[in-house]
Amino acid sequence: MxxxxxxxxxxxxxxxxxxxxxxxxxxxxxxxxxxxxxxxxxxxxxxxxxxxxxxxxxxxxxxxxxxxxxxxxxxxxxxxxxxxxxxxxxxxxxxxxxxxxxxxxxxxxxxxxxxxxxxxxxxxxxxxxxxxxxxxxxxxxxxxxxxxxxxxxxxxxxxxxxxxxxxxxxxxxxxxxxxxxxxxxxxxxxxxxxxxxxxxxxxxxxxxxxxxxxxxxxxxxxxxxxxxxxxxxxxxxxxxxxxxxxxxxxxxxxxxxxxxxxxxxxxxxxxxxxxxxxxxxxxxxxxxxxxxxxxxxxxxxxxxxxxxxxxxxxxxxxxxxxxxxxxxxxxxxxxxxxxxxxxNLKEKDYSKTIYIATLKEEVAPYTVQIANKIRNDGYACIIDYRFESIGNQLSKANELGVKISLIIGPNEMNERSITIKNMKTEKQKSIKFENLNKEITALFS
Amino acid sequence: MxxxxxxxxxxxxxxxxxxxxxxxxxxxxxxxxxxxxxxxxxxxxxxxxxxxxxxxxxxxxxxxxxxxxxxxxxxxxxxxxxxxxxxxxxxxxxxxxxxxxxxxxxxxxxxxxxxxxxxxxxxxxxxxxxxxxxxxxxxxxxxxxxxxxxxxxxxxxxxxxxxxxxxxxxxxxxxxxxxxxxxxxxxxxxxxxxxxxxxxxxxxxxxxxxxxxxxxxxxxxxxxxxxxxxxxxxxxxxxxxxxxxxxxxxxxxxxxxxxxxxxxxxxxxxxxxxxxxxxxxxxxxxxxxxxxxxxxxxxxxxxxxxxxxxxxxxxxxxxxxxxxxxxxxxxxxxxxxxxxxxxNLKEKDYSKTIYIATLKEEVAPYTVQIANKIRNDGYACIIDYRFESIGNQLSKANELGVKISLIIGPNEMNERSITIKNMKTEKQKSIKFENLNKEITALFS
Known part of the structure; x- marks a missing residue:
């Protein structure tokens, strides 16, 4: 030592x-x-x-x-x-x-x-x-x-x-x-x-x-x-x-x-x-x-x-x-x-940040595409690269105070879709990749 | 020396x-x-x-x-x-x-x-x-x-x-x-x-x-x-x-x-x-x-x-x-x-700045009140403390690229009014002190 x-x-x-x-x-x-x-x-x-x-x-x-x-x-x-x-x-x-x-x-x-x-x-x-x-x-x-x-x-x-x-x-x-x-x-x-x-x-x-x-x-x-x-x-x-x-x-x-x-x-x-x-x-x-x-x-x-x-x-x-x-x-x-x-300066404000939970490493390249799209639209997002269970990832998102999470798995990648979850109402739905910006804007407004 | x-x-x-x-x-x-x-x-x-x-x-x-x-x-x-x-x-x-x-x-x-x-x-x-x-x-x-x-x-x-x-x-x-x-x-x-x-x-x-x-x-x-x-x-x-x-x-x-x-x-x-x-x-x-x-x-x-x-x-x-x-x-x-x-980084951008031309030193306290009102409303303004001729002051405003100037003289102070000038159209009019924010917002939109 x-x-x-x-x-x-x-x-x-x-x-x-x-x-x-x-x-x-x-x-x-x-x-x-x-x-x-x-x-x-x-x-x-x-x-x-x-x-x-x-x-x-x-x-x-x-x-x-x-x-x-x-x-x-x-x-x-x-x-x-x-x-x-x-x-x-x-x-x-x-x-x-x-x-x-x-x-x-x-x-x-x-x-x-x-x-x-x-x-x-x-x-x-x-x-x-x-x-x-x-x-x-x-x-x-x-x-x-x-x-x-x-x-x-x-x-x-x-x-x-x-x-x-x-x-x-x-x-x-x-x-x-x-x-x-x-x-x-x-x-x-x-x-x-x-x-x-x-x-x-x-x-x-x-x-x-x-x-x-x-x-x-x-x-x-x-x-x-x-x-x-x-x-x-x-x-x-x-x-x-x-x-x-x-x-x-x-x-x-x-x-x-x-x-x-x-x-x-x-x-x-x-x-x-x-x-x-x-x-x-x-x-x-x-x-x-x-x-x-x-x-x-x-x-x-x-x-x-x-x-x-x-x-x-x-x-x-x-x-x-x-x-x-x-x-x-x-x-x-x-x-x-x-x-x-x-x-509100005490903690970083994640309320306008989108958390992307990726179910498996194999679909992570699709996650990166989604993240780049989100940032191009001017929204912040954070990707979890640990690929832990969905429960773990969403509870991390909750801890940060995130309002919107995305869930990406093999189905989503194959269909080029995204599961979007409102963390407050806990409602989630499947949307098309192309409609992501519209959905985010609606949820944040 | x-x-x-x-x-x-x-x-x-x-x-x-x-x-x-x-x-x-x-x-x-x-x-x-x-x-x-x-x-x-x-x-x-x-x-x-x-x-x-x-x-x-x-x-x-x-x-x-x-x-x-x-x-x-x-x-x-x-x-x-x-x-x-x-x-x-x-x-x-x-x-x-x-x-x-x-x-x-x-x-x-x-x-x-x-x-x-x-x-x-x-x-x-x-x-x-x-x-x-x-x-x-x-x-x-x-x-x-x-x-x-x-x-x-x-x-x-x-x-x-x-x-x-x-x-x-x-x-x-x-x-x-x-x-x-x-x-x-x-x-x-x-x-x-x-x-x-x-x-x-x-x-x-x-x-x-x-x-x-x-x-x-x-x-x-x-x-x-x-x-x-x-x-x-x-x-x-x-x-x-x-x-x-x-x-x-x-x-x-x-x-x-x-x-x-x-x-x-x-x-x-x-x-x-x-x-x-x-x-x-x-x-x-x-x-x-x-x-x-x-x-x-x-x-x-x-x-x-x-x-x-x-x-x-x-x-x-x-x-x-x-x-x-x-x-x-x-x-x-x-x-x-x-x-x-x-x-546009080469020069400071004054296009959203209001220039206040004061005709005489005696009315300058009224000018300062107006300036404080403008800044409280979230607009930038600049006051000329040289009290030169109105022509001089407005040509300085033009040089800076200002779009709106205010002209303040004894009449304006006595009536609590403001002469507001659109520097592009060169049109000017008299408005009430209370309506200043409304007029500025309209001119900038």
């Missing part, structure tokens, strides 16, 4: 057996249907990219540590993409002149991150991305949020189960710079603090704020930003707001988006939240994050936002975009919480 | 812009439809596997050289799968007891090989796999060949454009051992020689044979095997065939498959060819290879066969299977040769 290899997948990755893949495919097909309704076109980039385009905005060490990297040549380090955006930017930069604007694209990439695996986090994950590029109008931001809502509602979720918390980074910039008087250079720190509010316990968070700022007015302001859910209320909590604030892009974009969400009938799904800033550095305008709002499982499902200068690693062209990336695993866990995964 | 990164993808990999991805998706969707008709269930395995399960049947050095490998920990080398079969075996071995037999599975993996890129060969390639496992009947071999034929004919190809050349390794074993008297140990060499016949020029091939064998009878026999396309003729070219030969499994399986292909009406797509053995070591019975039969572009498109002991790296369980892997790129090039890629 030779040594055997383990059958488990490598750490942090999952085998998708048909039962689980049916659910994943259902989610992806739903997402693709919504993409079609919005006329987003699908693209695909190679999995491997030079590590530099991911490291450019952080550091190669950090990217390397958290990623899967291949080194086939000296000084050429290839990364299994941890996210799609740099590849999107590269592909758009390459053909920007030829592409019709605005660009409405989506993709369903598998991404890889070398992180500690945990519930809702795998080292290999599918993360559909939607982006609208070269469209500066706030209506593009609205469209992207609308798509996110449509995906969730098409999957059966409602406004009691999820909320989209939206904000605007330019608005936060204005509050901090024009009202709180925070130095522009310190803004990345402010974003880091706001981003940590959900992730730290309150003692830890208090310490983090006190370590970062010592001006009491600024500290109070930051605390207000962590929890405000009403633009007016937040504004009225500040005194002496300079008039430039109300003329600045941030405040106006945010107010316009809020108004548009209302006028478009989407406001029940959306809540302003000044604490939502999104971790990634490249967001510049609207940002949003979709939360499961259940009391016990309040958590982020996915998010997105507007980024200016998408192409800056690759070209001088200025291009703004807005989009989101939606992890399939988190989405699935969210839907499971609310029992929104259709039950 | 800062240094920019190159926009090309890494060597040997391709960006799939929407135009090209539409073709790839068309091929994969067709393949999935055929899988449905045969009741094959889809599965997915992680991209990364321990290198050992691929190296077990060759060598780690060889596998390493031709593959992309990630090393996150000392002594743990992960490979980006170069093919799917070892992962299939691992997943089946893990749950074999729980899986209903026979197992009919397919998958659409992306695989990676570090080879010199050339026409029809990319370092990143999609390769759909079909396998039927735990079904020893020759009818399983027939079913797999039938699937291959159905995929090609569904895509529009016919028997003048492709042929499936089939053979049986056990048959070749019998010919070599029982008729030619070749030592069993030399069989891998015989397979190598037969496999090289198509790939070497004739001088090179002659030298290879002479370097491998010196017995003239054996050499003559091997030459016969390289080119025979008729079982009877091949047999009658040998004298003194021992009776065991005709009783052996190889001859009988091959004859039975030939007969079944004929009786099932598939023989026009299939030709016996004793020179087809398939390079991979794990095939043991039926083997086949699909060729483009065009005079000028005769080449292999894909192939498959039966393998015993699929699980032997992972378990003691004996499991036989038959299947094939079909490279999407080669398939696409084959179809292109015969102009079988539908023309």
């Amino acid at each position: 030779s040594e055997k290899f383990p059958t488990r997948p490598i750490r942090g990755m999952n085998d998708l057996y048909p039962r689980k893949l049916r659910i994943v495919n259902y989610l992806i097909e739903t997402i693709k249907k919504v993409a079609d309704l919005y006329c987003y076109e699908e693209f695909e980039s190679p999995l491997l990219e030079p590590i530099e385009i991911f490291a450019a905005k952080s550091s190669e060490e950090l990217v390397n540590e958290q990623s899967f990297v291949v080194e086939k040549k000296k000084n050429e380090r290839l990364i299994l993409r941890p996210e799609l955006t740099p590849s999107l930017a590269r592909m758009v930069a390459k053909k920007s002149q030829a592409l019709k604007k605005p660009i409405r694209w989506f993709s369903v990439p598998t991404c890889y991150r070398y992180e500690r695996p945990q519930r809702g986090r795998s080292r290999e994950f599918k993360q559909p991305n939607f982006d609208i590029l070269a469209e500066n109008s706030i209506y593009a931001d609205l469209e992207i949020i609308n798509i996110a809502i449509d995906i969730l509602t098409t999957l059966g979720a409602n406004e009691d189960q999820f909320q989209i918390f939206f904000n605007n980074r330019r608005f936060i910039d204005s509050v901090c710079e024009l009202i709180l008087g925070i130095d522009k250079k310190k803004m990345p720190l402010v974003y880091k603090i706001l981003d940590k509010f959900q992730k730290m316990d309150s003692n830890e968070f208090d310490k983090y704020v006190l370590d970062s700022f010592d001006d009491e007015f600024i500290i109070q302001g930051i605390y207000k930003l962590t929890e405000a859910n009403d633009i007016e209320e937040l504004m009225s909590s500040f005194e002496n707001i300079p008039p430039e604030f109300f003329e600045a892009k941030g405040f106006n974009e945010l107010k316009q988006l809020e108004l548009l969400l209302d006028e478009s009938g989407l406001s029940k799904y959306c809540t302003f939240s000044s604490g939502i800033v999104r971790g990634l550095d490249y967001y510049t305008g609207t940002v949003f994050e979709v939360f499961d709002t259940g009391e016990e499982n309040r958590r982020s499902i996915f998010g997105g936002g507007r980024y200016d200068n998408l192409l800056d690693l690759f070209s001088e062209e200025k291009l703004s975009g807005v989009g989101f990336g939606m992890g399939i695993l988190t989405l699935r866990l969210f839907l499971q919480t609310y029992d929104l995964i259709p039950d | 800062s240094e920019k990164f190159p926009t090309r993808p890494i060597r040997g990999m391709n960006d799939l812009y929407p135009r090209k991805l539409r073709i790839v998706n068309y091929l994969i969707e067709t393949i999935k439809k055929v899988a449905d008709l045969y009741c094959y269930e889809e599965f997915e395995s992680p991209l990364l596997e321990p290198i050992e399960i691929f190296a077990a049947k060759s060598s780690e050095e060889l596998v390493n050289e031709q593959s992309f490998v990630v090393e996150k920990k000392k002594n743990e080398r992960l490979i980006l799968r170069p093919e799917l079969t070892p992962s299939l075996a691992r997943m089946v071995a893990k749950k074999s007891q729980a899986l209903k037999k026979p197992i009919r599975w397919f998958s659409v993996p992306t695989c990676y090989r570090y080879e010199r890129p050339q026409r029809g060969r990319s370092r990143e390639f999609k390769q759909p796999n079909f396998d039927i496992l735990a079904e020893n009947s020759i009818y399983a071999d027939l079913e797999i060949i039938n699937i291959a034929i159905d995929i090609l004919t569904t895509l529009g190809a016919n028997e003048d454009q492709f042929q499936i050349f089939f053979n049986n390794r056990r048959f070749i074993d019998s010919v070599c051992e029982l008729i030619l008297g070749i030592d069993k140990k030399k069989m891998p060499l015989v397979y190598k020689i037969l496999d090289k016949f198509q790939k070497m020029d004739s001088n090179e091939f002659d030298k290879y044979v002479l370097d491998s064998f010196d017995d003239e009878f054996i050499i003559q026999g091997i030459y016969k095997l390289t080119e025979a396309n008729d079982i009877e003729e091949l047999m009658s070219s040998f004298e003194n065939i021992p009776p065991e030969f005709f009783e052996a499994k190889g001859f009988n399986e091959l004859k039975q498959l030939e007969l079944l292909l004929d009786e099932s009406g598939l023989s026009k797509y299939c030709t016996f060819s004793s020179g087809i053995v398939r390079g991979l070591d794990y095939y043991t019975g039926t083997v086949f290879e699909v060729f483009d039969t065009g005079e000028e572009n005769r080449r292999s498109i894909f192939g498959g066969g039966r393998y015993d002991n699929l699980l032997d790296l992972f378990s003691e369980e004996k499991l036989s299977g038959v299947g094939f892997g079909m490279g999407i790129l080669t398939l696409r090039l084959f179809l292109q040769t015969y102009d079988l890629i539908p023309d």
Whole structure:
């Protein structure tokens, strides 16, 4: 007996057996249907990219540590993409002149991150991305949020189960710079603090704020930003707001988006939240994050936002975009919480499949002819090649949930006939080979 | 001006812009439809596997050289799968007891090989796999060949454009051992020689044979095997065939498959060819290879066969299977040769999309309401957020090939009406918001 290899997948990755893949495919097909309704076109980039385009905005060490990297040549380090955006930017930069604007694209990439695996986090994950590029109008931001809502509602979720918390980074910039008087250079720190509010316990968070700022007015302001859910209320909590604030892009974009969400009938799904800033550095305008709002499982499902200068690693062209990336695993866990995964995905559906029971091996070539005819007519069928007793074969058919079985024996072959059995009524009759399609169509209708 | 990164993808990999991805998706969707008709269930395995399960049947050095490998920990080398079969075996071995037999599975993996890129060969390639496992009947071999034929004919190809050349390794074993008297140990060499016949020029091939064998009878026999396309003729070219030969499994399986292909009406797509053995070591019975039969572009498109002991790296369980892997790129090039890629895939089809032209930004919220109504009814629509002149917007709609446009201005918003325009007849009329669905359905039917 030779040594055997383990059958488990490598750490942090999952085998998708048909039962689980049916659910994943259902989610992806739903997402693709919504993409079609919005006329987003699908693209695909190679999995491997030079590590530099991911490291450019952080550091190669950090990217390397958290990623899967291949080194086939000296000084050429290839990364299994941890996210799609740099590849999107590269592909758009390459053909920007030829592409019709605005660009409405989506993709369903598998991404890889070398992180500690945990519930809702795998080292290999599918993360559909939607982006609208070269469209500066706030209506593009609205469209992207609308798509996110449509995906969730098409999957059966409602406004009691999820909320989209939206904000605007330019608005936060204005509050901090024009009202709180925070130095522009310190803004990345402010974003880091706001981003940590959900992730730290309150003692830890208090310490983090006190370590970062010592001006009491600024500290109070930051605390207000962590929890405000009403633009007016937040504004009225500040005194002496300079008039430039109300003329600045941030405040106006945010107010316009809020108004548009209302006028478009989407406001029940959306809540302003000044604490939502999104971790990634490249967001510049609207940002949003979709939360499961259940009391016990309040958590982020996915998010997105507007980024200016998408192409800056690759070209001088200025291009703004807005989009989101939606992890399939988190989405699935969210839907499971609310029992929104259709039950009929648990087993393969054989109700429209025809089961062909063959009595003897000698007649099997005739069975194959029948099967080919059925498939040509567009129906699925399954042939049992074990040639067991008719009782055995029909009980297998019943187990699968088949509605129509065919029974083929020597008589049928000699007469070029078929015995067709309605598995529900248990009635069976003999029909001619030529009439098979008509009979099946009648039984299925 | 800062240094920019190159926009090309890494060597040997391709960006799939929407135009090209539409073709790839068309091929994969067709393949999935055929899988449905045969009741094959889809599965997915992680991209990364321990290198050992691929190296077990060759060598780690060889596998390493031709593959992309990630090393996150000392002594743990992960490979980006170069093919799917070892992962299939691992997943089946893990749950074999729980899986209903026979197992009919397919998958659409992306695989990676570090080879010199050339026409029809990319370092990143999609390769759909079909396998039927735990079904020893020759009818399983027939079913797999039938699937291959159905995929090609569904895509529009016919028997003048492709042929499936089939053979049986056990048959070749019998010919070599029982008729030619070749030592069993030399069989891998015989397979190598037969496999090289198509790939070497004739001088090179002659030298290879002479370097491998010196017995003239054996050499003559091997030459016969390289080119025979008729079982009877091949047999009658040998004298003194021992009776065991005709009783052996190889001859009988091959004859039975030939007969079944004929009786099932598939023989026009299939030709016996004793020179087809398939390079991979794990095939043991039926083997086949699909060729483009065009005079000028005769080449292999894909192939498959039966393998015993699929699980032997992972378990003691004996499991036989038959299947094939079909490279999407080669398939696409084959179809292109015969102009079988539908023309309408070249551009996105907007003929069922509704274009909404908005005259002024002020009425855009009403436009968004209309768009949401249209999508709820299951129709695609596209909104222009540039708010240019009506002429500009409608000519964009015409360019896309849209059949219905809606025109929304202040009057429409005030009256909650919609101006609907048939782009072909150029007729337009005003309708109520509530009647939109009815009007669209009528125009599209």
